Amino acid sequence: MKPLTSRQVILASRPIGAPQASDFSINEKLLNAPEAGEILLRTIYLSLDPYMRGRMNAVTSYAPYVQTGEVMVGGTVSVVEASNSPDFTIGDFVVGYTGWQTHALHDGTDLRKLDPGQAPISTALGVLGxxxxxxxxxxxxxxxxxxxxxxxxxxxxxxxxxxxxxxxxxxxxxxxxxxxxxxxxxxxxxxxxxxxxxxxxxxxxxxxxxxxxxxxxxxxxxxxxxxxxxxxxxxxxxxxxxxxxxxxxxxxxxxxxxxxxxxxxxxxxxxxxxxxxxxxxxxxxxxxxxxxxxxxxxxxxxGELRYREDIVDGIDNAVSAFQGLFTGKNFGKLLIRVSDDPTLG
Amino acid sequence: MKPLTSRQVILASRPIGAPQASDFSINEKLLNAPEAGEILLRTIYLSLDPYMRGRMNAVTSYAPYVQTGEVMVGGTVSVVEASNSPDFTIGDFVVGYTGWQTHALHDGTDLRKLDPGQAPISTALGVLGxxxxxxxxxxxxxxxxxxxxxxxxxxxxxxxxxxxxxxxxxxxxxxxxxxxxxxxxxxxxxxxxxxxxxxxxxxxxxxxxxxxxxxxxxxxxxxxxxxxxxxxxxxxxxxxxxxxxxxxxxxxxxxxxxxxxxxxxxxxxxxxxxxxxxxxxxxxxxxxxxxxxxxxxxxxxxGELRYREDIVDGIDNAVSAFQGLFTGKNFGKLLIRVSDDPTLG
CATH class of the missing domain: 3.40.50.720 (NAD(P)-binding Rossmann-like Domain)
Structure with missing residues (x-):
């Protein structure tokens, strides 16, 4: 089995004013195989939301802030790629908070399974999330x-x-x-x-x-x-x-x-x-x-309620897409498509 | 019958900052005898409250402001001294808004009768008002x-x-x-x-x-x-x-x-x-x-709930007592005793 890696966006320094590209860095993290109870998640969609700006400041608020050197927090829709847990099967879609990264090892807590037959899985980060x-x-x-x-x-x-x-x-x-x-x-x-x-x-x-x-x-x-x-x-x-x-x-x-x-x-x-x-x-x-x-x-x-998504491809574009939130660049729910969505034809 | 007069405190000019004595004047107004449906009220207690400061400004708020030259508004407890109304009898105690004056002719609307056997009539302006x-x-x-x-x-x-x-x-x-x-x-x-x-x-x-x-x-x-x-x-x-x-x-x-x-x-x-x-x-x-x-x-x-009244005698002292509200001079509900309270021994 080839080594597992997760490509991660790290908070490198605390932004002063508008976040700059240099406030972030990209990290390639080597992952172990899932241990007992763990699953390996591949991120499909990462949600970018204004609240994340607050988490970049060293200010205690309603949730802990992100430490410098840590992966940025964020909601994600992922697919289970490997499972060492009785609760998850390879191919399960889940919504959770695995952050700005391509893969994550996870113990399964606070994940919600998604039924792609009910609604597009991306909506779990937006209109249905x-x-x-x-x-x-x-x-x-x-x-x-x-x-x-x-x-x-x-x-x-x-x-x-x-x-x-x-x-x-x-x-x-x-x-x-x-x-x-x-x-x-x-x-x-x-x-x-x-x-x-x-x-x-x-x-x-x-x-x-x-x-x-x-x-x-x-x-x-x-x-x-x-x-x-x-x-x-x-x-x-x-x-x-x-x-x-x-x-x-x-x-x-x-x-x-x-x-x-x-x-x-x-x-x-x-x-x-x-x-x-x-x-x-x-x-x-x-x-x-x-x-x-x-x-x-x-x-x-x-058909009484509509939604629109603004999808940007690639985890490496997360920072620039996030910057655009504050200038109104996005038009609809801003998502990063981190990897292919297998539910789309 | 001797002529009826009401001694009134008039808003003479709009205060700038803290109200000054010179923003008010005293007026002796001659009153007619009550016409059909009217009663003559003698003020016993006048309530002084912070909200009155707002009414002195020409700013539309939740209630109309006082025009210069008009009697200052205020809650009062009064006794009926003459009645030309089937609804009121001489000696009735009422709470209403007859303003900073010793007497008022009134058509009886928005007055509530008080039973002095239930509670001191002054409390209708404070703890029970x-x-x-x-x-x-x-x-x-x-x-x-x-x-x-x-x-x-x-x-x-x-x-x-x-x-x-x-x-x-x-x-x-x-x-x-x-x-x-x-x-x-x-x-x-x-x-x-x-x-x-x-x-x-x-x-x-x-x-x-x-x-x-x-x-x-x-x-x-x-x-x-x-x-x-x-x-x-x-x-x-x-x-x-x-x-x-x-x-x-x-x-x-x-x-x-x-x-x-x-x-x-x-x-x-x-x-x-x-x-x-x-x-x-x-x-x-x-x-x-x-x-x-x-x-x-x-x-x-x-005896679970207590109250304290700070009673100042005389309508002519209303302005100075009101000024004291803003410096914390009063200790308890501030009232002007405009005339004798006949319910007190």
Whole structure:
């Protein structure tokens, strides 16, 4: 048997501001054969997500950060290539967190088997995976939209936002997206069924939002922060709900901005307009996974809910693809195809 | 019949920063006799509350602001002195919003009759009134404390805070107060049953809070804002709830502070720690009034819940007493005794 190796992307140094190629290195790691209870996984898809930027900082957050010299963390869909475990068979497809690498030895814990007959296996990292569940619970459990409400979604065509917007539309809401490129705005309306979508590149985002939301905003699903937050915030109605899911515009910030302190104004608005602002981390909603998979699975089969993937080939391109997340380069759920997907013809 | 007059406190000009005596004037208004359907009310107690500062600004908020030249708004307990209405009898006690004045002609709408045999009539402006209901709903409905939770209350001995702290204690929580004067901190612990109370005058508020809250903070009831908010915020646990009830430290602010923008850091904490921050205005909770009156009434009779009133005599002293609210001069619910309370021996 030839020696097993895994090609890995290693966090070499902690990025300051936007991640640079030089913050990473490629490592070829020799792997032993699976020991008793272990399996060998070949990565097919690696998910690239904004949260990963936070894991590159030496800041304790809701999950441990990545040590320099370690493989970058990340969700993956893999196939079992060798098994020394009674629970797995060669050819099984699994979703888990094996990181930015081509192969991994694994003890089988926290893996979920995938049935490629049910849905394309890549969707376990997107619309039927972590981003989809985030959207589902963040909108329904925190945002609590009622039919007729106006729902605004930033990063409207992203992995999370695209699901939020469509579930809001299915829930009978008026749904307004905020995206960057005009192409994404058109897609949001034409394909995802947003009632309108405005670009955060436009100089009058706030007045465009006012026009698109004549009755104000009842639910804001926040993925972006910064000036997008500012533009939406003043339109929030009394008793509006804001789900704080992401703040991608801040993730690469290194220094405090020169802006004046906005907190007192925001807090006063929370008080006088009785806003509810709540953060979501998907880990807290595993109890919602059965409902989520049933509902979103049905909506996909019905054609009520669509998804789009932006697939980049090769683990060596993971860093440059990840960099593009922060400039809106991707269009749909960003995935690295690390190796061939045998379920595709 | 001698002419009826009402001595009124008029908003003469809009305060810039802390309200000055010169922002107000005293007016003697001649009143007609009650017309059909009207009653004449003599004010016994006028409630002075921090929210009134907001009404002095020409800023549309959750309620209309006071026009210059108008009587200042305010909650009152009054007695009916003359009635031309079938619904009221001379001698009836009522709670309503008749403002900073000694007498008022009234059409009877939005008045609630008080039974002086049930509780001192002054409590309808405090522990059994608007501040009490604010505390009850803001803690129980928004804060949702569970037995064993750590609850922090700023303005811990104030009209709202004192009720919050005691309901939290009755709910089985560990309750930590923040107050100003040492005398208030002692009162919070000795009389109100807080487990500890720290002074916001101390230079190491944050470390004192850490010591008082070894398991972090699960519920923060915010009445103050500013540096008190900063001191508490970093101690909030994952899934903590923050009720935004007031921000008295900001109400007299005229200019933006020089502090850097704290909003991104706060939003990131909301996200990573899954905080829920929600504002409360008591108007939204009238449906909770029956439960509130039953529960708090029972706790007062049981001796489980105590209250303290800070009573200043004379409508002409309303302005100076109101000014004291912002420097912590009052100790307990601040009331003006506008005229004799006939229910007292």
């Amino acid at each position: 972590m981003p989809g569940l985030t959207a589902y619970a963040g909108l329904l459990d925190i945002g609590q939209p009622k039919a007729g409400d106006t729902v605004v979604v930033s990063a409207a065509t992203g992995a999370v936002g695209s699901v939020v917007g469509q579930i809001a539309r299915i829930s009978g809401c008026r749904v307004i997206g905020i995206a960057g490129a005009q192409e994404k705005c058109r897609y949001a309306v034409d394909e995802l069924g947003y009632h309108a979508c405005v670009s955060h590149h436009s100089s009058d985002l706030k007045s465009q939002l006012a026009e698109a939301c004549p009755d104000g905003v009842d639910v804001y699903f926040e993925n972006v922060g910064g000036s997008v937050f500012d533009a939406v915030f003043d339109h929030l109605n009394v008793a509006a709900r804001m789900t704080v899911c992401g703040m991608i515009s801040h993730y690469n910030e290194t220094a405090r901005s020169d802006e004046p302190d906005r907190l007192p104004r925001v807090m006063r608005a929370i008080l006088t307009r009785r806003l509810k602002i709540q953060g979501i981390i998907v880990f807290d909603y595993s109890h919602r996974e059965p409902d989520f998979l049933a509902d979103v699975g049905r909506w996909i089969r019905n | 608007m501040p009490g209901l604010t505390a009850y709903a803001g803690l129980l409905d928004i804060g949702q404390p569970k037995a064993g939770d750590t609850v922090v209350v700023s303005a811990a001995t104030g009209a709202v805070g004192s009720v919050v702290g005691q309901i939290a204690r009755i709910s089985g929580c560990r309750v930590i107060g923040i107050a100003g004067a040492q005398e208030k901190c002692r009162y919070a612990v000795d009389e109100l049953g807080y487990h500890a109370c720290v002074s916001h005058h101390s230079s190491d508020l944050k470390s004192q809070l850490a010591e008082a809250c070894p398991d972090g903070v699960d519920v923060y009831f915010e009445n103050v804002g500013g540096s008190v908010f900063d001191a508490v915020f970093d101690h909030l646990n994952v899934a903590a709830r923050m009720t935004v009830c007031g921000m008295i430290s900001h109400y007299n602010e005229t200019a933006r502070s020089d502090e850097p923008d704290r909003l991104p850091r706060v939003m990131r904490a909301i996200l990573t720690r899954r905080l829920k921050i929600q504002g409360i205005i008591v108007f939204d909770y009238s449906h909770r009034e029956p439960d509130f009156l039953a529960d708090v009434g029972r706790w007062i009779r049981n």
